[in-house]
Amino acid sequence: xxxxxxxxxxxxxxxxxxxxxxxICMVAAIVTGLYIGHPYYQTLISEPAVNKYVMAWNRWVxxxxxxxxxxxxxxxxxxxxxxxxxKPILKILPTPKNIVEFVMVFINLITFxxxxxxxxxxxxxxxxxxxxxxxxxxxxxxxxxLQLYVHGLESGHSSIGDWWPWVLHLATDWTVTVTGGxxxxxxxxxxxxxxxxxxxxxxxxxxxxxxTIFWQEGxxxxxxxxSKFVKDNK
Amino acid sequence: MDRRDALMKLFSAKGVKVNTNRGExxxxxxxxxxxxxxxxxxxxxxxxxxxINKVLDAEGLSRRDFMKWAxxxxxxxxxxxxxxxxxxxxxxxxxxxxxxxxELQDCAGNSEAILRSDSPTIDELILETINLEFNxxxxxxxxxxxxxHLDEAMKRFEGKYLCVVEGSVxxxxxxxxxxxxxxxxxxxxxxxxxxxxxxxxxAVGTCATFGGVPAAAPNPTGAVGVQDIVKGKPIINIPACxxxxxxxxxxxxxxxxTGQIPELDHLNRPKFAFGYRIHDNCERRAHFDAGEFVxxxxxEGAENNWCLYKMGCKGPMTFNNCSIVRxxxxxxxxxxxxxxxxxCSEPQFWDKYATERPMADSHFKAPTGxxxxxxxxxxxxxxxxxxxxxxxHAALSATAGKKEEEK
Ligand code: HEM
Ligand code: SF4
Ligand code: SF4
Numbered sequence: 290x291x292x293x294x295x296x297x298x299x300x301x302x303x304x305x306x307x308x309x310x311x312x313i314c315m316v317a318a319i320v321t322g323l324y325i326g327h328p329y330y331q332t333l334i335s336e337p338a339v340n341k342y343v344m345a346w347n348r349w350v351x352x353x354x355x356x357x358x359x360x361x362x363x364x365x366x367x368x369x370x371x372x373x374x375x376k377p378i379l380k381i382l383p384t385p386k387n388i389v390e391f392v393m394v395f396i397n398l399i400t401f402x403x404x405x406x407x408x409x410x411x412x413x414x415x416x417x418x419x420x421x422x423x424x425x426x427x428x429x430x431x432x433x434x435l436q437l438y439v440h441g442l443e444s445g446h447s448s449i450g451d452w453w454p455w456v457l458h459l460a461t462d463w464t465v466t467v468t469g470g471x472x473x474x475x476x477x478x479x480x481x482x483x484x485x486x487x488x489x490x491x492x493x494x495x496x497x498x499x500x501t502i503f504w505q506e507g508x509x510x511x512x513x514x515x516s517k518f519v520k521d522n523k
Numbered sequence: 524m525d526r527r528d529a530l531m532k533l534f535s536a537k538g539v540k541v542n543t544n545r546g547e548x549x550x551x552x553x554x555x556x557x558x559x560x561x562x563x564x565x566x567x568x569x570x571x572x573x574x575i576n577k578v579l580d581a582e583g584l585s586r587r588d589f590m591k592w593a594x595x596x597x598x599x600x601x602x603x604x605x606x607x608x609x610x611x612x613x614x615x616x617x618x619x620x621x622x623x624x625x626e627l628q629d630c631a632g633n634s635e636a637i638l639r640s641d642s643p644t645i646d647e648l649i650l651e652t653i654n655l656e657f658n659x660x661x662x663x664x665x666x667x668x669x670x671x672h673l674d675e676a677m678k679r680f681e682g683k684y685l686c687v688v689e690g691s692v693x694x695x696x697x698x699x700x701x702x703x704x705x706x707x708x709x710x711x712x713x714x715x716x717x718x719x720x721x722x723x724x725x726a727v728g729t730c731a732t733f734g735g736v737p738a739a740a741p742n743p744t745g746a747v748g749v750q751d752i753v754k755g756k757p758i759i760n761i762p763a764c765x766x767x768x769x770x771x772x773x774x775x776x777x778x779x780x781t782g783q784i785p786e787l788d789h790l791n792r793p794k795f796a797f798g799y800r801i802h803d804n805c806e807r808r809a810h811f812d813a814g815e816f817v818x819x820x821x822x823e824g825a826e827n828n829w830c831l832y833k834m835g836c837k838g839p840m841t842f843n844n845c846s847i848v849r850x851x852x853x854x855x856x857x858x859x860x861x862x863x864x865x866x867c868s869e870p871q872f873w874d875k876y877a878t879e880r881p882m883a884d885s886h887f888k889a890p891t892g893x894x895x896x897x898x899x900x901x902x903x904x905x906x907x908x909x910x911x912x913x914x915x916h917a918a919l920s921a922t923a924g925k926k927e928e929e930k
Contacts, residue, residue, distance in 0.1 A: 341814065342814070473869075477882060503920065505928050
């Protein structure tokens with residue numbers, strides 16, 4: 290460790306595992322989702338129907354990934370309020386302190402790190418709000434995706450019981466109304482929201498690298514080792 | 524729509540599931556009720572002379588054909604097989620329930636679908652025997668004579684007749700150009716007047732249910748469906764373009780049997796007909812799962828009956844039973860004939876389903892209102908904009924930025 294620096298813990302092991310699982314699943318969801326929307330390969334291969342379930346496998350992967358997102362989202366939503374490490378909710382509430390911190394971090398970003406007037410040793414308000422946007426987008430993908438999914442359960446039955454389609458209707462029918470009144474609209478918004486997520490990811494990666502370069506605190510290491518370094522001013 | 528309606532719609536949580544096993548006691552009660560209703564009906568005088576047995580005879584159909592049909596309809600209405608005799612009886616009593624059939628902004632395609640077949644199915648024949656009190660397309664009377672007849676029928680069967688509506692209702696600017704009858708009544712007023720004295724309103728075809736083709740963008744006449752105009756009456760929607768005669772007959776039969784309307788989904792469509800997804804009952808589904816798609820008309824895939832998804836089939840988002848009951852005496856249906864489903868039984872189908880390409884490749888109005896874009900074109904635009912923004916920020920950071928160690 291460089292003299293004058295100390296190590297600060299920023300992500301628990303669970304948070305890091307979750308991060309990489311979500312990242313891998315996101316790539317899988319995008320690749321398979323794009324195939325579902327417009328089957329772009331292998332429509333004319335070899336002889337028909339020899340263990341050939343190209344669309345079925347794509348949908349299978351898409352839905353498996355969706356289930357992982359489901360579980361991850363529920364846990365993350367819980368941690369927002371009850372984490373014993375850092376409760377993100379405390380950084381999101383629009384308290385004067387949080388608003389000032391949010392604005393300061395933002396100003397630092399648009400002045401190319403010339404005005405750094407906040408404590409970068411812990412998760413700041415700007416970062417936490419940015420992640421909240423991601424979690425909201427992911428929740429939207431879940432609700433709209435599950436609405437598309439329940440269309441296939443029109444018999445009202447499922448392998449795990451009749452309660453499942455019932456719950457899905459209760460939890461996701463509102464997506465039809467808010468997107469414009471038809472199932473097509475839900476599908477359209479499910480697809481277009483993917484691009485909002487990709488934009489989110491682009492800036493997310495850029496910002497982590499940028500922070501690492503300009504803050505000189507090893508921020509990029511957080512997601513691998515769980516910690517970064519900050520100047521020890523004691 | 525008031526706020527409560529809006530909220531209810533938001534959390535409707537209504538699947539299309541129909542409980543088809545409600546237990547012995549339920550069906551016994553139902554049978555008794557139907558029996559009573561049919562007895563009552565058979566004591567009322569038949570208004571039309573057409574008797575289903577005579578009509579069947581004339582077409583060379585036997586009693587056995589009729590009973591076969593009755594058991595199929597019993598199954599379609601999701602009733603146990605023991606209800607078949609009741610259904611047959613109800614079909615014979617169809618001429619006791621008066622129907623007033625009005626036509627608004629439409630092509631009369633639903634009437635045509637029922638009337639024009641050269642070998643009519645029993646569904647279609649049954650519809651010939653209903654007590655059709657008024658129907659502009661069919662009746663001989665015109666002008667004042669027709670209006671008088673309508674007034675008379677409405678008075679005589681007040682609160683008893685079914686008001687069947689075909690076509691959408693123009694309520695936009697210029698609606699006064701769409702008038703009907705010698706009195707020059709607008710379509711909207713005509714509909715409100717005729718429906719007000721009816722027992723229930725049956726909207727037949729997608730125009731009457733959701734506005735359909737006349738309501739497609741830019742909707743020059745401000746066309747809407749019946750349910751947007753008529754309030755405080757039971758409304759049954761039987762969409763599709765055209766509505767399947769089997770579903771019209773099924774709905775009217777259900778009314779004759781029970782005096783009530785069938786169980787409806789969140790779009791007021793009878794669940795017995797619209798509780799099926801096209802995609803789940805499609806003979807090409809195996810090719811969908813295999814990833815074998817028709818790429819253009821007449822290609823090798825088309826010759827092999829592969830899935831029509833890439834040709835724009837919207838079966839995955841469309842609920843209707845035409846994949847099961849089919850059209851034209853069960854001869855075939857659109858996907859069987861080689862064209863994808865255009866979602867004709869769904870709201871706003873012309874703008875959002877009938878695009879002839881997958882949703883991902885369809886052109887939608889850009890959020891700016893301008894040029895029509897596909898969702899991927901819009902998405903790539905978004906990604907480029909983000910990329911440019913990031914590149915500019917990176918470049919400025921590299922030139923004007925200050926790293927901590929330099930400070
Ligand atoms: C968060 C990442 C996700 C991405 C990027 C994504 C992307 C996509 C895309 C691009 C489509 C194609 C839409 C079209 O053009 O027709 C699609 C379809 C679909 N997605 Fe997702 N999706 C995600 C999550 C989910 C989740 C969580 C579910 C929940 C079950 C889900 C369920 C579906 C379903 C059911 C379809 C339609 C598939 C079909 O009709 O066979 N998606 N997704
Ligand atoms: S043709 Fe249409 S309804 Fe049939 S499997 Fe393909 S997408 Fe589904
Ligand atoms: S296949 Fe689709 S578009 Fe064709 S009649 Fe059936 S529901 Fe309508």
